[in-house]
Amino acid sequence: MAEFPGFEAHPVRLPDTSEITPHADARDRLRGAEILFRSEVQGPESVAFNPLGRGPYTDVADGRVLF
Helix, strand or coil: CCCCCCCCCCCCCCCCHHHCCCCCCCCCCCCCCCCCCCCCCCCCCEEECCCCCCCCEEECCCCCEEC
């Protein structure tokens, strides 16, 4: 992370699966999602959204960040 001065890692507490409602997205925005890069990348290592809610962004084991 030397290329990102000031970077700080923060632990994230993930909820227990029993706390997650099965349909948290009322608009079901992932219904038509397409799985890309199957068998081409290892990961995702993490998933993030920007402050405007755009994403998901994910990084994979070879260092790429995918949107």
